[in-house]
Amino acid sequence: MSTSVKQDLATEIIENQPAFEVAHDSRTLALEQFKKLGLPSAKHEEYRFTPITRHLEKNFSWTNNNSESTLSSISEFLIPQLDANVVVLVNGRFNALHSKIVSLESEVTITTLSEAFRKEHPAVKEYFNKNLQTETDAFAALNSAGWQEGIFIHVQENTTVSKPIFIIQINDGSQSPVITQTRILGVLEKGSSISIIEKSDTVGDQVAFHNFAEEWIIKEDAHLEYCKIQNDAGKVCQVSNSVILQSSNSKLNTFTLTLDGQLIRNNLHILIDGENCESHFYGLYLLTGSTHADNHTVVDHRKPNSFSNEMYKGIMDGNSKGVFNGKIYVRPHAQKTNAFQSNRNIIVSDTATVNTKPQLEIWADDVKCSHGCTSGQLDEEALFYLRSRGISETNAKAMLLYAFAAEVLEPIQNETLKAYLDNLIAERLHKNF
């Protein structure tokens, strides 16, 4: 019963309440919201194809988790040769030992969220929990009520942070099942620019549930590059709620790569609250085994003259299941909006499935909006072309799949990161040419 899980979760949060030193008010409010919402049932329109609640009921008892991690090295989770600030969270706690901040405080502030709260940083007060959809999404509310630790990033005005920030979240399920709730608050002041890489990994063979939420504020003329890499072990269930608010003339590039995990749900919500914004979001899900990946994206055009472009691609193999839902809202006064969206899927095996729902909701007339989505197999003619030139069937297929997937990597600026991602994709698609 979903009620019992809801009750268990709520009780656990209340019991842990004294341990949470900061953000009492927002936690109390979010807890009420969570109690009202409950975990989404199978009939919930937004969670129709993604039975997270059933998964949680089946696999978790809500006691005795979050054991201390015994992890001694994190080198295997790093991106080779990447020159970056490294921030490490293990089982929902900040790990100072493995973290490494190299950028100057005059450029960017990188601290734990609880410390930012203790220091009463004005940006935290102004922006924390302001845009997250806690009233409608149960997992966002749950995170707001019970987040254990978070990262706070504040980029100074007119500053270009040269080194990216690499945030690694590790769920260590080697001792016992683990439940972690973490979050990020990032504020980019006017004219600033930064690149973020967020990566999650799971170790151990116990089940893990990672409920993550993040809020980003991009002020006027600022620029955010954001890359999310989900390459968890096969037993993790991850829900990720991301809200990004864009002000006038700002620019956003996001890229989401989903490779592994048992059940992954990403809610990416982009609020375009200024004119002349540019927003690109790309996604790629390469699924095998019984992985279930669900990408829900919303781009909400509230002001005129902005541009958004979305492209998500997926390749489903094994018993995997890919779900995509992309919403484009154009509010009544957001004239001259150009919004484009495309979702393309290839199903490789007989047992994989895909459910996709591109959605346009337009209330303004002077707009250009379109969406396209496809599902199919590899083009037989292309395959034949390669075979007729002496390339084996396996190689020809790998080549075509790789070409299909690699397109979404194009916009990534950081060459080291691009090479790393390219390598991950090639490895997954057994490219050996």
Next chain:
Amino acid sequence: MSKSNQVLEEITSKEYEHGWTVNLETDEAPKGLNEEIVRFISAKKNEPEWLLEWRLKAFRQWQKMVEPKWPNVTYPAINYQDIIYYSAPKQKVKPNSLDEVDPELIKTFEKLGISLTEQKRLTGIAVDAVIDSVSVATTFKEKLSELGIIFCSFSEAVKEHPELVKKYLGSVVPMNDNYFAALNSAVFSDGSFCYIPKGVRCPMELSTYFRINAANTGQFERTLIVADEGSYVSYLEGCTAPMRDENQLHAAVVELYTMQGAEIKYSTVQNWYPGDKHGKGGIYNFVTKRGFCAGDHSKISWTQVETGSAITWKYPSCVLKGDYSVGEFYSVAVTNNYQQADTGTKMIHIGKNTRSRIVSKGISAGKSQNSYRGQVHIMKRAANARNHSQCDSLLMGDQCGAHTFPYIDVENNSARIEHEATTSKIGEDQIFYCLQRGIDEESAVALIVNGYAKEVLNQLPMEFAVEAQKLLALTLEGSVG
């Protein structure tokens, strides 16, 4: 562009041309809905016991159901006890020929431009006319029966072909399929029944004309078309209603059933009263339409031009069970003033090598909301299924909305699905191009809108295409800013 606004103003203030009423003496059931009313309707129609049982079963299931809230429309709650569920033009005895039909009735249909009399035989359309709740006249019956085609009112079919009705009634849309289908199953009053025997190609278009005349009534008709192996029929449906302040409910069910190699082409020009320009009155059009391609190589094609109704809520669908079966859906939905439309289709691919095509064109103007909602579902064994969907929306004016909700569910890896949708207004460059060539703005807009909808209008049979084009022109010509 102020001229366009002016034209829009003019057009929107244009009155609904079918808004008159006729004083027909009617035979009505008391207001409200309960088992007694269901029994009353059944008794009125001298129905056999099994049909009454079927109705009662549907009624009991309906009582347990709740009204769906998911469509993207808003309207005040409907009081189902405040509706008259049965209203029939009074006739002393069933007429044997058209000469005996109430002359007032014949005048009604002449006013609608549908002649039930001899002269129209030249046009070669067989018409079944349904006014309020009952079928009043069916033309060309004898000629059709020579070929073995059965085309009659539903109540007649129940009496004369009970074995067919019993076999196919509810086989495509089960009585408990949804809230409004269940309501219809309980209280349906009449409708058309059509059976095309094996290998027969119906020589003429069959047509039903619906009209709501009496006040406070709801109309609940049922259409059932069965096409036996290798047969073909093209079917037209039209509808109008008088202007009234209150909203009237129309909850119909249409079932199509095609066997091996059969084809049904079903066209609708829906022009129920849409309410006045302040959104007062109008018909709630909550309709369940579904076709079942039971046999291999069968085909069902839906074409609809939706211009009327205060609220439209309808999804003509195809269940493609037979291998190599084909489903098509062509739609133009126009909303103006405060109209709301939530319409689209469902293509359920079950058989191998099944194909479907969806072309939906939405046009919204005024303060209206127009939604396309569709599903393409490829089941596990539907190998090599193919679907192409195209849904475009055209916005006219800055206070209307266009929405698209397509669901695409694929469980088979050999399926090829393509879906594309666009939303825009009429391009200034397109208008400029026309102006440059000496075409004035108003004609340019008409030209562009007609071109936009052409793909769908081309699917309509000749007789209907003319009416549809006229309707489109009436509601939209020159209304772009």
